[in-house]
Amino acid sequence: MAERPREPKSKYTAERDFAGAFEGETVTRRRFMTLTTHGAGLVAVAAFALPALGFAAGSAIFERPPAGWEPIGPTDDFPNDSYVPRVVTEVTGVGEVGKTTVYVRARNAEIDGPPDPEIDTSFVAISTRCMHLGCPVRYVDAAKRFICPCHGGVYDFRGAVAGGPPVRPLDRFYTRVRGGQVEIGPRYSVNSKFDRFPNYRDPGQPLDGIGQYLYPGRLSTPRLNSP
Amino acid sequence: MNQAEKELYLRDYSIMKSQGKPFFPYAVAKDSLMAVVVMTAIIAMSIIFGAELGPKADPTTTTYVPRPEWYFFFLFEVLRVIKPPYFTPLATIGVPTVCMILLFLLPFYDRNPERRPERRPIATVAGILTIVAMAYLTFLGANAGSPNSVDIKVQPQFEKGKVVVAQSGCLACHKIGENGNDGPGPNLTEIGATTNKQAILRTLENPTAPMPSFAGLPEEKKTALVDFLASLKGSE
Amino acid sequence: MKLPALPLPSALKPPPQRPGEREKTGPAHEVKDAGIAAVDWVDERTSLSGGLRWAMFRKVPKGTNWFYTLGSATLFAFLSQAVTGVFLAMYYDPSATRAYESARHITNDVFLGEFVRGMHKWGSTVMVILIFLHMARVFFFGAYKYPRELNWVIGVALLILTMAMSFTGYLLPFDQRSYWATIVGVNINGTGPLVGPYLSDFLRGGAEFGATTLSRFYAIHMLLIPGLIAALIGAHLYLVAKLGTTAPPWLKSEQTEELHTERV
Numbered sequence: 001m002a003e004r005p006r007e008p009k010s011k012y013t014a015e016r017d018f019a020g021a022f023e024g025e026t027v028t029r030r031r032f033m034t035l036t037t038h039g040a041g042l043v044a045v046a047a048f049a050l051p052a053l054g055f056a057a058g059s060a061i062f063e064r065p066p067a068g069w070e071p072i073g074p075t076d077d078f079p080n081d082s083y084v085p086r087v088v089t090e091v092t093g094v095g096e097v098g099k100t101t102v103y104v105r106a107r108n109a110e111i112d113g114p115p116d117p118e119i120d121t122s123f124v125a126i127s128t129r130c131m132h133l134g135c136p137v138r139y140v141d142a143a144k145r146f147i148c149p150c151h152g153g154v155y156d157f158r159g160a161v162a163g164g165p166p167v168r169p170l171d172r173f174y175t176r177v178r179g180g181q182v183e184i185g186p187r188y189s190v191n192s193k194f195d196r197f198p199n200y201r202d203p204g205q206p207l208d209g210i211g212q213y214l215y216p217g218r219l220s221t222p223r224l225n226s227p
Numbered sequence: 228m229n230q231a232e233k234e235l236y237l238r239d240y241s242i243m244k245s246q247g248k249p250f251f252p253y254a255v256a257k258d259s260l261m262a263v264v265v266m267t268a269i270i271a272m273s274i275i276f277g278a279e280l281g282p283k284a285d286p287t288t289t290t291y292v293p294r295p296e297w298y299f300f301f302l303f304e305v306l307r308v309i310k311p312p313y314f315t316p317l318a319t320i321g322v323p324t325v326c327m328i329l330l331f332l333l334p335f336y337d338r339n340p341e342r343r344p345e346r347r348p349i350a351t352v353a354g355i356l357t358i359v360a361m362a363y364l365t366f367l368g369a370n371a372g373s374p375n376s377v378d379i380k381v382q383p384q385f386e387k388g389k390v391v392v393a394q395s396g397c398l399a400c401h402k403i404g405e406n407g408n409d410g411p412g413p414n415l416t417e418i419g420a421t422t423n424k425q426a427i428l429r430t431l432e433n434p435t436a437p438m439p440s441f442a443g444l445p446e447e448k449k450t451a452l453v454d455f456l457a458s459l460k461g462s463e
Numbered sequence: 464m465k466l467p468a469l470p471l472p473s474a475l476k477p478p479p480q481r482p483g484e485r486e487k488t489g490p491a492h493e494v495k496d497a498g499i500a501a502v503d504w505v506d507e508r509t510s511l512s513g514g515l516r517w518a519m520f521r522k523v524p525k526g527t528n529w530f531y532t533l534g535s536a537t538l539f540a541f542l543s544q545a546v547t548g549v550f551l552a553m554y555y556d557p558s559a560t561r562a563y564e565s566a567r568h569i570t571n572d573v574f575l576g577e578f579v580r581g582m583h584k585w586g587s588t589v590m591v592i593l594i595f596l597h598m599a600r601v602f603f604f605g606a607y608k609y610p611r612e613l614n615w616v617i618g619v620a621l622l623i624l625t626m627a628m629s630f631t632g633y634l635l636p637f638d639q640r641s642y643w644a645t646i647v648g649v650n651i652n653g654t655g656p657l658v659g660p661y662l663s664d665f666l667r668g669g670a671e672f673g674a675t676t677l678s679r680f681y682a683i684h685m686l687l688i689p690g691l692i693a694a695l696i697g698a699h700l701y702l703v704a705k706l707g708t709t710a711p712p713w714l715k716s717e718q719t720e721e722l723h724t725e726r727v
Contacts, residue, residue, distance in 0.1 A: 060668045060675070061661055087287045091673045095560040097642070098673070101287040128289055132315065133306065134650040135643060138289040138375070140396030143439045147399040149292040149373055150647065151307040152408030154399040162437055163400055163411045167312040200670075202663055204315055204654035214656045220670040228609050236609065243524040243710040249470045251519040254527060261532035262539040269543060269589050273581030280570050283563045284642030286672070293643030296633055298591045298626075306651075319651045320659070331619050333602075334612035342605030342712035354602050 060220065065091075067222045071181040072104065078123060078182065080106040083139045088173075088184045101128045102173055102184055103139050103146075111157060113194055123182050125173040126159050131166040134203040146170065160192065167206040168192060174224055186222045198223050232340045292373040300368030301361045307371060308409070370405050379404035379416075381458065388455020391448045395441065403459070412438060417461035424457045470520055517704070524710035530604075531708060533597040538696065540590035545689065547583040555635065557681040559674055562637040587629050594625055606709040614702045617695050624692050631684040634677065645680070646672065 012024055021028070027035075072086040083103035091098030103126045107115070115121040126146070130137045135150035145162060146155035153164035160169045169192060174185035189200040191207035199217030201207060206215070228236075248254075285291070295303050302323065309318040337350060344351045376393045392398070398407030402414045418427070431449065432442040441449065480486075506512045523531075554573055556565035569576040598618065601607055607615035634645040649672075653663035668675030 057665050060679075061664050063669065065669070085289065091671045094674045097284055097286060097559050098671075099287050101289055128287075132312075133319075133647045135293050135647060136286075136288050136291060140394070140399075142395035142441060142444055143397070143399070145396050145399060145439060147375075147396045149375055151303075152310070152399070154396075156437075161312065163310075164408065165306070165310055165312055165315050167315055202653040202660060203650045204319065205660065206312065215660055216657075218660050218664055218670060220664050222670070233609050239715070240524070240707070240710070243526075243714070244522050244707055247522040247524040247527065247710075249520045250523050252472065252475065254523050254531070255519075257529060257532050258535040261529075261536045265536045265539050265589060265593070266543065269540070269582050269586045272585035272589070273578055276581065276585065278570060278577055278581035278584050280563075280566055280636055281638035281640050284637050284639055286642070288639070291639050291643065293647060294640065295644045295647070296629065297588070298629065299644075316654045316656065320655045327619075327623065330622075331616055334607045334609075334615050337608070340608065342608065342709070344603050344605075344712065347605065350605075351603065354599070358599065 062219050064219060065222045067186040067224050068092075069176065069178075069183040069185045071178070071183050072102070073182060074180055075106075075123075075177060075182055078104050078106045080108040082141050082144075083126065085139070086184070090187070101136070102126065103128065104175070104182065104184075116196055119174060119196070120176045122177060123175040125175050125184055127171040127173065127187060129171060129203060131161070131168050131170060131203045132164070137170070158194075159190075160194075167204060168208070168211075169194065171200055186224050188224075228338055228340045236340065290375060292375060297365065297369065301364035304364040304368035304371065307368070310409075373406060377403050377406050379406075381455065385451075385455040385458050388451040388453075388458075391444075391452045392455060395444070395452070400438070415456065415459060417459055419457045419460040422457075424453050427453050427456050469516075521704060521707070523708055524714075526711045526714040527708060528711060530600045530711075533593055533600055534703075537590060537593040537597050538700075540586055540593055541692065541696070544583060544586045544590060547579050547586060548685070548689075550579050551583055552685060557635070557677050559637075559677050562635065562677055566636040566638075587632065590625065591629060594622055598622060604709060604712055611702070611706055611709070614699060614706065617699045617702070621692060621695050621699065624688050624695070628684060628688050628692070631680045631688070634680045635684065637677070642672075 012026055015021075070088045072088060078084055083105050085101050085103055087099050088102055089098050090100045105124050107122050107124055112121075112124065128136045128138075130148040130150065130153050132148065132151055132153045135148050137146045137148045137153070137155065139146050144157045146159065148154070148164070148166070151165055153166040154162045155166070155170055156162040158169070159172070161167075169190050171187050171189050173187050176183050176185065187200045189197040189207060191197070191211070193208075195207075197207060197212065197217070199221055201215055201217070205211065305318050305322070306315070309315065339347060339350075341347050375398070377389045377398070381389055392403065397403075397412075397415075400412035401407050402409055403416055422430075428449070430438075431444075431452070432440060434440055441452075444452070502512075551569065554565060554569045554576070556562060566580075569580055571577070601615065601618070630645075630648055634641045649663045649666050652666060653659045655662060664670060666676075666679065667673070668679050
């Protein structure tokens, strides 16, 4: 055979210098066995690790609790120029830790924007969870403001941000009237234009513009599909 | 560090090490004494300061002022002073994550073979600045007063006005002493020195936005409030 | 196997035999021989004494001062936390409805309960202070440079795990301060874009603080992170013994001057 110039040997030709190399063959028997064993190992590890991961994270991320309604008082209890605090149970089965305070008032046609046609807007129920990092806000009637004690967040009468670091207006709760009693339902979030987001977000997650995609809705929130 | 510097260091180090003393008992003695000091400190703190348990966790509260443990005060203070909402994710996640990564990768971007602090000016200055900044932020965080009360001392006739201030939410936008927030309203700690009672009353009833109007306050509360604010003249 | 004599200081070495004196035998010596025989029995089956001698009798460089005790002080604070933590775990009940009651029971009713709880609580403060002091000492002495870079990385990992321990442990007494500090902390995690919401769901065990949140924090605080810390401390100490502690940077050995000067 003539002297071959020094070229790198192709993976695919028979001149690969070991016994049994065939023309056009890319995977040797050795390589095949090695890769198959690695693959089997991967499958074995995944068979163990994926269920473990699913156990730790699955229920937390994917389990959606049912949405419930709770009566909080007769419709006459709630004025339209001030807020009345009420305690509702947001998470069942954990006792006091599952409760939260809600500030409720009747709808005020002069202050509130156009009513959302899909839901019952005769009452407004505002959450005490500050939209900066979750501290409990307090309604101050003298100033008609909600004040957060942690990092200086202030919200106006409708719950929109009036100052400080919160990133969106206070969350609201669905309301409905049954038999003369106002009932409080699940929580929903609003952005600064008061668009409703039924899949509520955690504090600190803005919802304007790109925010709703950057901080997507989750599969673990109790949502109202039909109010 | 190139290979020559590494080898020089290793040679130097092996000489220093061979001139040293065995770990047991010399270093062990020092470590044991330090361990006794640590144990004594922990036991003494437990006996002197005790371990009180606050009231039970209550998510329905509207008056509680949450505060983290002292070693997180620096982060708490950063979150308190970063006011624009779009900077919040930066303060909570961005800056701490970047700092952690910088800390992890320190030996990989500081390749200067020099170890003496006086000959590593950048490292030494950066280290001292970081320590001072964290200490200062921790101190500020510890002093941050609640916006639900005013802690400065006043004469007895102004106590009522002080309570009205705390209840009316003024501290959400104004600072009085150590309580309250830096914005959007001006600091009121010495407002009495620059503004007289009529001007204060006018501002309360007819303010510039975004301040809400307090014209609706009951008369005696309004008078108490104005008297208290007018008395805040700072040191006379 | 007869190993070389231990490098003890002369004060601790046994005195040399006086001329003409026979070996003393008495009950004290028999007890001592029995002890040595027991240790030899274990050593014959494990070969541990070689490794122990390597760890205990390695040399530390000249000039090692009190700053170098901060690392072992941190380890000691961690051990104190581990021991007090185990004792507290015997009385603590990690259920959302009963956690506060069990913490109150420990503080008020259990013998020395408030003391042990206090040791655990203040021990965490002491450990955080010591770990920062130790890190500062390593930084200013330049002890993270070649060949100790890996040790520094392990150390920073230990720092982060320690802060995670204090974060998860803080919730367990379940009083107002604990609860709200945890709420804010979990929400801080949630502000990370894209993964934030799922990360805070994972920490909380759902969208709201619920029945599994406290259990999760308890499992992380008791099992996951202490395991990781113990493993990393083992690696950290191995590297310290293998690479040796640095000499204080302002010291140079006399002989290196000779190494550096030109030979004519």
